[in-house]
Amino acid sequence: MQYDPKNLDQYFAESLNGFRQKPPDGTWQRLEADLLAARRHRRLILYRWTAAAAMLLIALAAAFYFTTITPDHQPGDQPLSQVQAPATCQPPIPAAPENDILQNITQESTPTIPSPSTGQTAEMITRTTGQSDVPSVPVPTGEPEIAETLVTDEIQKEVTPSEDAEIDAAQPSPGDNHVPDIPEPEQKNILTKPLTDFTFQDQPEVIKTNSRWSIGGSFAPVYAYRSIRIDAEELPPDVNPDINYYNSSEEPVYSYSGGVDVAVNMSDKWQFRTGLYLSSLGHSNQEVTAYEAEGVKDLLKVSSSTGVIRITTSKLPEDFVDNSVRRDSITDAVYINSSIRQSFTYLELPLLVRYALLDRRFGLNLTGGFSPGIMTNYQAQFTYEGERIDLDNESDFYSMILNSQVGLGINYKITGSLTLSLDPAFKYSLNSIRKDHSIEYHPYSISVFTGIRYSF
Amino acid sequence: MDERTLEEIINGCKAGNVKDQERLFNLYSETMFGVCLYYSRDTSEAEDLLHDGFLKIFQHIHTFRYQGSFEGWMRRIMVNTSLERFRKERHLYSLSDVENTLEDVMEENIIGQISTKDLVKLIQDLSPRYRMVFNLYAVEGYSHKEISRMMGITEGTSKSNLARARAILQRNVKHFFLTDSKTIK
Numbered sequence: 001m002q003y004d005p006k007n008l009d010q011y012f013a014e015s016l017n018g019f020r021q022k023p024p025d026g027t028w029q030r031l032e033a034d035l036l037a038a039r040r041h042r043r044l045i046l047y048r049w050t051a052a053a054a055m056l057l058i059a060l061a062a063a064f065y066f067t068t069i070t071p072d073h074q075p076g077d078q079p080l081s082q083v084q085a086p087a088t089c090q091p092p093i094p095a096a097p098e099n100d101i102l103q104n105i106t107q108e109s110t111p112t113i114p115s116p117s118t119g120q121t122a123e124m125i126t127r128t129t130g131q132s133d134v135p136s137v138p139v140p141t142g143e144p145e146i147a148e149t150l151v152t153d154e155i156q157k158e159v160t161p162s163e164d165a166e167i168d169a170a171q172p173s174p175g176d177n178h179v180p181d182i183p184e185p186e187q188k189n190i191l192t193k194p195l196t197d198f199t200f201q202d203q204p205e206v207i208k209t210n211s212r213w214s215i216g217g218s219f220a221p222v223y224a225y226r227s228i229r230i231d232a233e234e235l236p237p238d239v240n241p242d243i244n245y246y247n248s249s250e251e252p253v254y255s256y257s258g259g260v261d262v263a264v265n266m267s268d269k270w271q272f273r274t275g276l277y278l279s280s281l282g283h284s285n286q287e288v289t290a291y292e293a294e295g296v297k298d299l300l301k302v303s304s305s306t307g308v309i310r311i312t313t314s315k316l317p318e319d320f321v322d323n324s325v326r327r328d329s330i331t332d333a334v335y336i337n338s339s340i341r342q343s344f345t346y347l348e349l350p351l352l353v354r355y356a357l358l359d360r361r362f363g364l365n366l367t368g369g370f371s372p373g374i375m376t377n378y379q380a381q382f383t384y385e386g387e388r389i390d391l392d393n394e395s396d397f398y399s400m401i402l403n404s405q406v407g408l409g410i411n412y413k414i415t416g417s418l419t420l421s422l423d424p425a426f427k428y429s430l431n432s433i434r435k436d437h438s439i440e441y442h443p444y445s446i447s448v449f450t451g452i453r454y455s456f
Numbered sequence: 457m458d459e460r461t462l463e464e465i466i467n468g469c470k471a472g473n474v475k476d477q478e479r480l481f482n483l484y485s486e487t488m489f490g491v492c493l494y495y496s497r498d499t500s501e502a503e504d505l506l507h508d509g510f511l512k513i514f515q516h517i518h519t520f521r522y523q524g525s526f527e528g529w530m531r532r533i534m535v536n537t538s539l540e541r542f543r544k545e546r547h548l549y550s551l552s553d554v555e556n557t558l559e560d561v562m563e564e565n566i567i568g569q570i571s572t573k574d575l576v577k578l579i580q581d582l583s584p585r586y587r588m589v590f591n592l593y594a595v596e597g598y599s600h601k602e603i604s605r606m607m608g609i610t611e612g613t614s615k616s617n618l619a620r621a622r623a624i625l626q627r628n629v630k631h632f633f634l635t636d637s638k639t640i641k
Contacts, residue, residue: 009593009594016490018487020490022486023489027503030507
């Protein structure tokens, strides 16, 4: 075509029509690598969640191990508690032994001072320390320093006989009129025992009640998504949906779950729970690409793993259409710069069994069971400038859902009847919620329930 | 020669078949690279556009319903990809990219031919905004109203940019014919 400046547009358009050029070598290889990377990225997300769950389990298991297993002991290096009182929570030591001890104390600087076997020496130091707090006892100059030193020495368990003699020398003699205010033996043990000698048996015993029933309430932030599977046998012959499209254009959502329940203890370890919970599940569609419905004005359709979502453009705010909707006049595709959030709300009746791995003030438990529910609401919505725009879905959904549920929780008993709990839980729907089985849609969720429970 | 039909290849791509994706790329990469070239400033940028465009094609190929030309559908995606890139990077363009000084526009006809590659180079030498407006209007056939919405500018700006793009192109074509060398650097 001859160049004519008056027909510049036409000249360029016709000249460029059909223009082609070979792309540089390696373009396909780069593209192929990125296509594979995109697939790997989707898998990686799954692996990350699995790893996070595994780490959580390991952390909880480690916490369980270190809080229940006592430290290793060397032969002859028994914990103080075992030397003084083999059984925990023994009744207070009778007065008579105390008097004997005091008598021993008065036998200061004698060669009969017990050899520094750890238990006995530490016991004597303990009593010395206890007495130093009594203001009425005449205290030789420098005694507080001695007492502090002794406490430190006790922790190190390296007290020499001469030091013991020095300690005993600082004690008032029985001839004094003072009645030493010696703490109760058990109390002294707790106050002065080296930290490394603490065991679970040393902790104050949990107030155990004979409560068989309890009620509670809990609330959880929820990470919700779905797994989908295309059932080729259910598809019409000319339909070939791409599962990768749904997985790349849809994303998880954050929602909530909460409710109340009642529990009955079947034994010390086993508990059954049921209640009523409201849970919101779903996903969101990103990069919305819609198509005009054939023969229907102002109706757009979006393909989603839940089914076809209908958008009536005349119902959309004009601002939204002007700013977020762009129509391609050649391919008929409509690109919408917004995301569609789809939410399924269920009223659930959990039927759970809980097993106590650790039943103390801090408890650790495993939970498993089923959580059937009834769908109370479905919503597909755009959000534009804080306003929610409702959309329709052409699909039919089952009103019932059957979730399986597992969890590993911890709880803390504030009192004998009040308990705080933290229960991470994973729920997976055993049934597809779509009535049209061409795409199996199974919602799942990860929740971290925080709750309080009252036993009666 | 590959004996699979285009429809089979498209269906294979919908199923995520890598071999079919490569077949589709080999079928259309030259044509699409041609489009990318006059939407970009150089070969390197065109290659990036081609890469991003094909990624989108493979991600959205399930939405193609065999209504209209598949090549046209792919071309739209390439144009949209360059448009997205323009919107992302437009804050990076300096004012000097837009404010080109114009010489008197040549009014007389010039008898002659310019190779398509040279025409592409002339377009590539335009500033990003002028290039985008000119391509969308003159080559793709969009209206100023559509262009203003696609590029996030007013219709008046679109018209003004088109007029300037035309003037620059006319000047450069004139310069092309007046120089001895037919190669535009």
